[in-house]
Each structure stands twice: as structure tokens, then as C-alpha cells.
Amino acid sequence: MSELRRCPIRGHHVILATDRLVTPNIRPPVNGGGDGCVLCVDGPARRWKVLGRRGACVVVPNGRPALKIEAQGGWQRVGPYERREGLGAHEVIVESDEHGRTPWQQTPAELADVLSLARERLIDLRRDPRLKNLSWIKVHRAEAGARVDHPHSQVIALPEPGPLAAREVEAHERYAQENHGRSLSQDLIQHELQDGARVIHADPLFVSLVPFAPWAAFECWIWPRSGGPAFESTDDDDSLALASHLCGLLSRLHTALGDAPLQIVLRTEPSCATFRWRLELRPVIENPRALTLATGCAEQAVPPEEVAAFLRGL
Ligand SMILES: [Zn+2]
The missing domain is CATH 3.30.428.10 (HIT-like)
Known part of the structure; x- marks a missing residue:
């Protein structure tokens, strides 16, 4: 189970998720496909529970979530510090079957499906009153924080807003x-x-x-x-x-x-x-x-x- 910590001086939160310490799966497409890519059509993510689907877009729970909806309890004081279990949601929108497709190549229809799926998931997550800091993020290339070069984005929800x-x-x-x-x-x-x-x-x-x-x-x-x-x-x-x-x-x-x-x-x-x-x-x-x-x-x-x-x- 991951952990949330709050900085007592600056007010920001840190997610401690040690099981997410993985080798980034960044590699060039092989014959248009991503050999070993977790999000490709034959990858393990395609066997995870489907939370929503639009066209070729599908949203699944993150296989290595930084946060979990099952987390229990609230903030606990540890001396001058505060910590809690890593409550939240962390979902992945797989945006295409085509490995290596870049944001510059995606069409308005494709991105409209992505945005609609993101909205659906945000609406669903808003039903949990414990979650108050929700967002959709999309990153492209490792330098921007992407762990796979398959076109994807993420829906993330935390229990309270950051500073x-x-x-x-x-x-x-x-x-x-x-x-x-x-x-x-x-x-x-x-x-x-x-x-x-x-x-x-x-x-x-x-x-x-x-x-x-x-x-x-x-x-x-x-x-x-x-x-x-x-x-x-x-x-x-x-x-x-x-x-x-x-x-x-x-x-x-x-x-x-x-x-x-x-x-x-x-x-x-x-x-x-x-x-x-x-x-x-x-x-x-x-x-x-x-x-x-x-x-x-x-x-x-x-x-x-x-x-x-x-x-x-x-
Ligand atoms: Zn892929």
C-alpha cells in the first residue's frame, strides 16, 4: 500500500509508492509495434478490468497504482508530521491500438474520445466524497514523465487539493x-x-x-x-x-x-x-x-x- 505524506513546512503532498520503482518501458516502435509494451493490444493492461470505452480508447485501472480507493483511515500524526494510506484513484486511458502514435498524429475524433472518457471517469470519481483533487494528465516522451511510449493519459484523484x-x-x-x-x-x-x-x-x-x-x-x-x-x-x-x-x-x-x-x-x-x-x-x-x-x-x-x-x- 502506498502512503501519502504532507510536508509540514510547504504544505505539499508526496506519494510514496515503492512498488512503482520500475524500469521505464521506453523503446522505439518495432515494425510499428511495441515489443513488450504493457499497453499494446497483446499487453497485460488489455486484460485488466475495463472502466470505460470510446472507439479505440479504453480506460483501465493503473496496474501499479500510485493511489488506491481501498485505502483506509485519515491523516495520522507522527510527531510533527502527518501521513495516511495512499487514498485515491489512478487510472490509465489507452488512447490507441497503435504503439508510438504521437500527440501530433492524433486526430480530433481520437482526442475527443479521450477527453470524453476522461470526463466520464472524473464524474464517476467525484461521487466519492473523500476525493477532492482530481485531474487528467497526458505526457509524451520520457523527458516529460512517460513510462511507456504507447499513447496514453491518466486520470488521477487525491483526497485533498495541493497548495x-x-x-x-x-x-x-x-x-x-x-x-x-x-x-x-x-x-x-x-x-x-x-x-x-x-x-x-x-x-x-x-x-x-x-x-x-x-x-x-x-x-x-x-x-x-x-x-x-x-x-x-x-x-x-x-x-x-x-x-x-x-x-x-x-x-x-x-x-x-x-x-x-x-x-x-x-x-x-x-x-x-x-x-x-x-x-x-x-x-x-x-x-x-x-x-x-x-x-x-x-x-x-x-x-x-x-x-x-x-x-x-x-
Ligand atoms: Zn504499445
């Missing part, structure tokens, strides 16, 4: 108090659309942009132009429209950066009425800097306005 999510909720609640209930996310979206300097592409439903203060080079966000705090409230039409927008952004990033390692993260906060869900895309093209570790301050060599203009022109 990052808590700060985002706090910022929205404070902004609403100081601005007659207005939504910080909505006002940012409106400002970005009016200003235009950091917008990469806007269609009737979604806008992709480079954030005003990006953590990572070529970081991009996709925001719905209207909607609520929860990605779980979207429907299949939204999935297809989002997938089309996402494919367009992925194409621009591929043109700019080639087959770069990539992380995609969903931010969804149903409990915060003024929040607006979004996708964050982070190409992994440089290592974290000691300056950031020391100060909590990121450093960028290229202004986000120039990055946006470059991507906009591709």
Missing part, C-alpha cells in the same frame, strides 16, 4: 470579494481577447494563449470562452470542439518544436464558482532551474507576447 490548486481557488475567491463577485478567469479571458498580444488562436468556443507569466517556455493554455468551473460539466460536443482546437495548437507546437516532450494538464475546480476549467500544455525543453527552486520565481528568455506571435504565425 497550487488551493492558491488558485484562493485567488479567485479574493478577486470575487474585491470585484462584486466577478470571475477572475473570465476577466482574464476577456482581457486576453481584447488585448490579443498573447492569443495564439481563438474560435467561437475556445481560446489558446501564452499566459502573462508562464512557468515554462512555450507554455500554452486553452480556455473555454464561456462555461463553468468544472470540466465535468462539458458534453461530447464540447469534447470534439476542444479536441479540434487542441489539435490545431499541437500542430503549431510541432511545427515550432518538433517531437518535443510534452505535458498536458487539466485544471478543474467544481467547488469554486468563479473558476473556469482549462488545459495547460507544457513542452519540456529545459530542465527546472535552481533559481526557480530557490526563489519560486521562473525565468523566461523570450517574452510570452513574442512566443504567441510566433505560434500565431505558424
Whole structure:
């Protein structure tokens, strides 16, 4: 059983899951297939319990879950520290039968199935009142954290929000108090659309942009132009429209950066009425800097306005 520990100084959580110490199964496709790949059509994951299916996409429990829904008990004090069993959920969406298919090659229809499956699993996991920190993540290539190079993503649920999510909720609640209930996310979206300097592409439903203060080079966000705090409230039409927008952004990033390692993260906060869900895309093209570790301050060599203009022109 894994364990969750909370840092008493910084407030973040750490998952201790010693049985996940495995050799990454990263290898080039062999004749289009992944010899020994756990997620391939003849791999062991395909014999695990199926939690959902859409087209060629299937979602299964992680074979080596970092967290388990069967975990018991709450936080226990150990002197000045707190620990608990590794409560949560950790599921894998196998996105294709084709080993080695990259995000740049996936079609809007394929990604729409992935997004719809993710939404279905998040809705199901929300029924467990113990789970409050839910997300969908997709990583591409080992440098971004992928343990297999079969196209996949993960649905993850923890018992409480980490400091990052808590700060985002706090910022929205404070902004609403100081601005007659207005939504910080909505006002940012409106400002970005009016200003235009950091917008990469806007269609009737979604806008992709480079954030005003990006953590990572070529970081991009996709925001719905209207909607609520929860990605779980979207429907299949939204999935297809989002997938089309996402494919367009992925194409621009591929043109700019080639087959770069990539992380995609969903931010969804149903409990915060003024929040607006979004996708964050982070190409992994440089290592974290000691300056950031020391100060909590990121450093960028290229202004986000120039990055946006470059991507906009591709
Ligand atoms: Zn495979």
C-alpha cells in the first residue's frame, strides 16, 4: 500500500509508492509495434478490468497504482508530521491500438474520445466524497514523465487539493470579494481577447494563449470562452470542439518544436464558482532551474507576447 505524506513546512503532498520503482518501458516502435509494451493490444493492461470505452480508447485501472480507493483511515500524526494510506484513484486511458502514435498524429475524433472518457471517469470519481483533487494528465516522451511510449493519459484523484490548486481557488475567491463577485478567469479571458498580444488562436468556443507569466517556455493554455468551473460539466460536443482546437495548437507546437516532450494538464475546480476549467500544455525543453527552486520565481528568455506571435504565425 502506498502512503501519502504532507510536508509540514510547504504544505505539499508526496506519494510514496515503492512498488512503482520500475524500469521505464521506453523503446522505439518495432515494425510499428511495441515489443513488450504493457499497453499494446497483446499487453497485460488489455486484460485488466475495463472502466470505460470510446472507439479505440479504453480506460483501465493503473496496474501499479500510485493511489488506491481501498485505502483506509485519515491523516495520522507522527510527531510533527502527518501521513495516511495512499487514498485515491489512478487510472490509465489507452488512447490507441497503435504503439508510438504521437500527440501530433492524433486526430480530433481520437482526442475527443479521450477527453470524453476522461470526463466520464472524473464524474464517476467525484461521487466519492473523500476525493477532492482530481485531474487528467497526458505526457509524451520520457523527458516529460512517460513510462511507456504507447499513447496514453491518466486520470488521477487525491483526497485533498495541493497548495497550487488551493492558491488558485484562493485567488479567485479574493478577486470575487474585491470585484462584486466577478470571475477572475473570465476577466482574464476577456482581457486576453481584447488585448490579443498573447492569443495564439481563438474560435467561437475556445481560446489558446501564452499566459502573462508562464512557468515554462512555450507554455500554452486553452480556455473555454464561456462555461463553468468544472470540466465535468462539458458534453461530447464540447469534447470534439476542444479536441479540434487542441489539435490545431499541437500542430503549431510541432511545427515550432518538433517531437518535443510534452505535458498536458487539466485544471478543474467544481467547488469554486468563479473558476473556469482549462488545459495547460507544457513542452519540456529545459530542465527546472535552481533559481526557480530557490526563489519560486521562473525565468523566461523570450517574452510570452513574442512566443504567441510566433505560434500565431505558424
Ligand atoms: Zn504499445
